[in-house]
Amino acid sequence: MIICSCQKRTQCNIKDQNNKAKFDKLIVQAHLYSKKTINSDSAFYFFNEAKLLCNPKSDTENYIRILNSMASLQLSHGDYIGSETTLTEAMPYLKYIKKPLLVWDTYMTLGSNYFNTFDFKNALLYYNKALNLKINESKQFSTKTKIGNVLAEEKKYLEALNVFLSLADEIGVLKTSEEYAYLLNNIGFCYFKLDNPEGLTYINEALKIRTNLKNHTGIALSNLTLARYYDENNNSSAAKKFGLIAYSNLNDLQNIEDKQSALKLLIKNSNEDELKKYSMQYIDLIEHLFQIRQEAKNQFARIKYNSKREKEENLKLKTHKSENDLKLEKQKNKNIVSYIIIILSLFLVIILYFYLTSKANKEKIEAAYNSETRISKKLHDELANDIYHTMAFAENKNLSLEENKEQLLNNLDVIYSRTRDISKENYVITTDENYISSLKEMIYGLSTSNISIILNGLDIISWNEINKNKKITVYRVIQELLVNMRKYSDASVVGIDFKIVNKNLHVNYTDNGKGIDTDKMVFKNGLYNVKNRIQKIKGQIEISSAINQGFKVFFKFPL
Template structure:
């Protein structure tokens, strides 16, 4: 009873220490997340102020700074909404490819957002990009996604309207009418004159295109009346353009009058795309000097907008690059400052660990001194010690040096260079693989009815893009008739074969064949690796362990190999 009580107290002490450290870590993480969120929100406020004052380049800069320090998982709403604002700025300046690249950074983190409005804005911004770049299928796709979100009714109506606009661009006028006509009676649409006039104009244009001219003209004139009252230059430009197209084959002079009015309205607000569209129609309906004059205007306007958009695109790209470069420089400076703080923290942690080790050591000494006297317990302790020593040796021999060299590489190389970054990733992948191998070697083995599945999963775990593993006959073995000790030994033997293969053989193909006879289990292992000289082979480490395991279950093992001719192992043990 005393022994059990002491053990119980020991477990409680260890648990308390773990809980304290976990709580400290969680508190630190929480404080860090809150601190980052506050900085992000301050940067967003500054960026919003610049945006409202039409200082777009400064707004873009501060939005970009906010995304650099924002946590896309813990603060997904700020991250997504900020990227959306940046994408809208790029979109408004004609940088559609840049806008799409910016907004797509937000897509993987939409699942962390609770407020569906941010996702709706994300989808609609993407759809506008696709609409402006003539990718109408994707424009419709993302409006349909926006339509299925849990948002206010007017947002659903807006998404439906956007789908109709995309269908018009695809010249699917009948399908567009099916979208637009049910919206005509919606209160949210009717009470907004700009939206209602746009809807009526689109309906009229669709009717005109499906040869319902009288209906089409009626709707377009109703839209024009509303827009004339509202004095909306953009809306009037659209209405006059549709009417010009309507009268193009009916009344040439009236058509020309409307297209000139459209050009005039678009010029008031300097809407370049609208002016260019109007000029195309004017040019098609002009001749002689008038044709030359309008053609020159079109060329000059087209060249100027291309130049402006390219400058804006370069400007936004430069802001992103400069911010990234500045961040890297700041990190280097902070690294020097943090080094001293890190050393102090390490010393503090060493002291804490020392106290913990002393307390635990005293507890263990008391338990061992009073109660661990039986032979069985001594063997358990010795086995645990041997296991820990083996793991420690593996950690020291296989991982410590690699980690040290990787740290030195990261500190002394410029990681912004692609080759250095790839080398660092390769080093980390090697460390990860070795850690996983050690974990596999010391995991509990399932020897019940799921043994075949367990061994298959273990073997499949060594499958990589560069290594193909073939397993044959595994399910034909009567595993339930085999002793657990033999199954454990076989599992470990195959595991160590695969570990050796991965470390040394450079194989790209491995085959493991299982076969059962009346009295024995046969396993054939082969790979196409670089092989070894069997005459000079010295069994040690993994191969020595494999041989000992098979001999311990009264089995036989035979190794065949030669340099450049792969590696083969034949294992046989009785049922």
């Protein structure tokens, strides 16, 4: 829907008719490639080229429409962080848009990015923003459905049920449609989660409608819901039966994420021989999913990087051309030397300005690209080790034993969640009025049943008066310290104290872990990042520790 809207033959406010024709051609090419299941990176490339021809201030609607399409492509390939980054370019211009559908597209894509990265709070925020726009009934239905899905994922099943029931009443005469079947399936899911026996009736009714419609995707999802129902009701044979049906249908549809859910149910409800088979298929599926998503992320990033670099090189060529024109002018006008000197000076200033600006931008682009490559390598290295050990476990252990089966399921969950955790470490940090909530959420998210984290003074700091970059530094430094604590220290209690002294923010971090020998301490990896971040904001840091005496870090910086 988002991509198709970009095909509209809107007028681009570009004076050069050659650019206007080029813009229209790029949009047509992007639209053609976006319809294909392969070569989606070509669609992204043409959208990106068209974006460079648009002035966001004078041609805002086309600019937003293109960014929505690019972000939608990234979302469909699992590049959730990249999709959100693309939409941040659109956010400053949404207030100038008169067509609510464009803003709705932006909010819905943002909500989906947050939903798929398990940030349900922000997903609900943007879905509600989308719902508050002046949109038609079809868009309202889609938005409310998304809100119901978020509530269900948050295990607020009663609230989700009320949303789906109200939507089912609105459908009216369309009670044979896929939309109605989708709602019935979700209603049944919420009912059985609430221990209401009506759940099975709704799920079966949804399956019946989808079977009549010959909707193979819907049939697969209904069978998957039935498998979950019987699994939670301890009917292993029925759970396995419907899980196999769902998995078979999903195999034909190449629906990777739902195949993963079906395999997980089959692993839980299978005997030893089948358990090994499904476990290996699960691991292969995760590796494949990671690979195709990472390839898409890298390709999208490479297109942006190369496009910006080409633009900078063209700018340099134009600058050199201006310099050559100046030399020719000087030869033709030897009798007005003074004017030539003035003009030459002005051009030299312009050249220097563009050179320095271009150099700085290139360094930023290369740094961003290198950062994405580093994150990709980190994901691969850490996942490879977990996958190797899990495969060895599945091959060598007796999986008919309940404890081995449970251990295998736990290992598989760790492999799948590891990619989400690393992505979260590199996610965009909120620095507005929600900063303190975001900081607390990160801190308490790193606590466990064995680790207690005590905060003191955090709420009395006037964070809104502190520079954005310094707030990001505080967030990242504390995150780095807590991650290191969980990996190495075996601490059970962590204390973090915040206070302002003489217009400086003081932060004290302590834990009761096993500590380190500071005389032999080398600043690398996490600790190097901590020290480097503090120094960049003109701060000071002190680290004190000893073996079996805990770990302490004090840092301060001027406000």
